[in-house]
Amino acid sequence: MAILCASTSTIFSSSERTSFGSLKKTIPSNQSSFLGFFPVAALSKPGSVLPTTLSFSKRDFRVCFQDLSLVPENQRWMFEESEADGPDIWNNTWYPKAKDHINTEKTWYIVDATDKILGRLASTIAVHIRGKNLATYTPSVDMGAFVIVVNAEKVAVSGKKRTQKLYRRHSGRPGGMKVETFNQLQQRIPERIIEHAVRGMLPKGRLGRALFNHLKVYKGPDHPHDAQKPIELPIRDKRVQKQR
Amino acid sequence: MNKKEILKLAKGFRGRAKNCIRIARERVEKALQYSYRDRRNKKRDMRSLWIQRINAGTRQHGVNYGNFMHGLMKENIQLNRKVLSEISMREPYSFKALVDISRNAFPGNKNVVLPTRKADISINV
Numbered sequence: 258m259a260i261l262c263a264s265t266s267t268i269f270s271s272s273e274r275t276s277f278g279s280l281k282k283t284i285p286s287n288q289s290s291f292l293g294f295f296p297v298a299a300l301s302k303p304g305s306v307l308p309t310t311l312s313f314s315k316r317d318f319r320v321c322f323q324d325l326s327l328v329p330e331n332q333r334w335m336f337e338e339s340e341a342d343g344p345d346i347w348n349n350t351w352y353p354k355a356k357d358h359i360n361t362e363k364t365w366y367i368v369d370a371t372d373k374i375l376g377r378l379a380s381t382i383a384v385h386i387r388g389k390n391l392a393t394y395t396p397s398v399d400m401g402a403f404v405i406v407v408n409a410e411k412v413a414v415s416g417k418k419r420t421q422k423l424y425r426r427h428s429g430r431p432g433g434m435k436v437e438t439f440n441q442l443q444q445r446i447p448e449r450i451i452e453h454a455v456r457g458m459l460p461k462g463r464l465g466r467a468l469f470n471h472l473k474v475y476k477g478p479d480h481p482h483d484a485q486k487p488i489e490l491p492i493r494d495k496r497v498q499k500q501r
Numbered sequence: 502m503n504k505k506e507i508l509k510l511a512k513g514f515r516g517r518a519k520n521c522i523r524i525a526r527e528r529v530e531k532a533l534q535y536s537y538r539d540r541r542n543k544k545r546d547m548r549s550l551w552i553q554r555i556n557a558g559t560r561q562h563g564v565n566y567g568n569f570m571h572g573l574m575k576e577n578i579q580l581n582r583k584v585l586s587e588i589s590m591r592e593p594y595s596f597k598a599l600v601d602i603s604r605n606a607f608p609g610n611k612n613v614v615l616p617t618r619k620a621d622i623s624i625n626v
Contacts, residue, residue, distance in 0.1 A: 347587055350547060392558035392589040392596075396550070 353398050363471075364402040367480070367487035371411040375454055377497040378412065382451075383458035385490065386471050399468060405487050406474045410447035413499035414439065424453065448474040551582040558589030562600045564609070572603025 333341055366385060370378060388394050388401035414422065422439040442450055451474050459465045473482065504522050510532070511518060511525040518528040556566035564572075573580070578599070580588075589596045 346591065347584065350550065350583065351587065351590060389553070390557055390560065392554050392561070392586070392593075394554055394557050396553075 351393075353393065353395055353400060357393070358398055358400050365405065365482060365485040365487035366402055366490035367405040367407065367482075368490040368492070369408050369478075370406050370451065371408045372413050372499045372501075373497050374499055375412050375414050375450065377494045378492070379451065379454035379458055381490065381492050381494060381497070382406070382455050382472065386455070386468050387459065397464070399464060399471075401468060401471065403471045403473065403485070403487075404490060405480050405482055406451055406472070407478050407480055408476075409451050409474045410443060410476055412447075412451060415499070424450075447476055548582060551586040554586040555582060555589055558586070558593075558596055559600055562597060564600055564604055568607055568609045569600060569603045572605070572607035573599070575606040576602055578602070 368378070368382065382404050384390055386401045386404055388399070391400055393400055419439050424437045424439070424442050425434060427434050437445070439450070452469075452472065455472050456469055459468050473480065507522065507526055507529050508519070510529045513519065514525065514528055514532075516524075518524045552566060555569070559566055559569045580599075585596075585599070588599070
């Protein structure tokens with residue numbers, strides 16, 4: 258577990274854990290400048306495999322500063338006594354800096370909406386976009402991932418919602434209420450169904466509106482984001498698939 | 502406080518509240534009230550943030566926050582939530598060890614304790 262600060266290594270035995278730095282799957286070489294850990298190529302992790310290895314990507318703990326534990330002697334006068342070994346990470350709650358949430362380095366997920374229950378799918382998507390599945394979650398900062406939804410016209414709902422669920426909007430003028438059923442909206446603009454569902458589950462505010470832009474919904478099975486190499490969205494809800 | 506002190510405290514306020522003493526006085530009073538209240542709220546908010554982070558970290562291992570803390574209490578591990586959240590971010594392997602300890606101590610509601618097994622569990626504890 259190659260974490261930068263020398264102080265952390267004294268807490269648990271460091272010698273065993275430096276060899277565990279190998280769990281990281283892909284470490285692009287151009288980013289290791291401020292990561293500071295040892296990119297070991299071997300991927301052997303003995304014993305139990307963690308359920309979501311993605312959570313152990315370097316992004317989650319790209320939290321540290323540059324290694325100041327070795328402050329040179331002639332510069333020690335600049336630091337207070339308590340900070341001479343580097344900033345205190347165990348008594349201060351971590352807050353992400355700009356380099357911890359760069360948009361171009363976030364994970365991209367893809368999910369196929371075919372025969373998935375609308376609300377359950379939207380809930381999982383919203384959790385991933387918000388970043389609540391990460392240990393580095395911060396409410397004021399966008400730490401979440403991007404999510405691509407394909408086959409949006411095939412999303413399923415249970416019961417009689419297909420004909421009875423109403424989508425309303427108001428133009429602002431008197432008598433300007435427009436009402437549509439699920440079916441009609443699905444014929445017209447199928448992406449809007451999933452967008453409406455996810456938008457209701459994201460926070461309302463400036464940050465929520467910015468998070469909503471991280472959701473990309475498409476009608477067919479194709480999407481233009483192959484360059485981002487999206488991975489499969491892990492859904493833990495057991496009842497998300499519509500029972501036939 | 503005289504006007505100079507108030508206007509000094511009103512730096513960064515919006516509009517006339519940073520310039521004109523009558524408006525600035527009101528806003529500064531309110532700001533000081535808020536800061537008094539928020540010094541107490543900050544402790545609550547921080548703890549809530551730690552709990553959210555621990556929850557996210559443990560759910561990655563399939564255990565939710567409530568069961569995790571219950572297991573830690575059973576094992577008499579007295580790490581506080583601040584430290585646990587920092588461990589979950591910076592030391593994932595140590596955190597996984599803690600989750601395993603908790604899971605052994607308290608497997609969760611799925612393994613419902615049958616009446617016949619209560620004697621065994623009490624012996625272990």
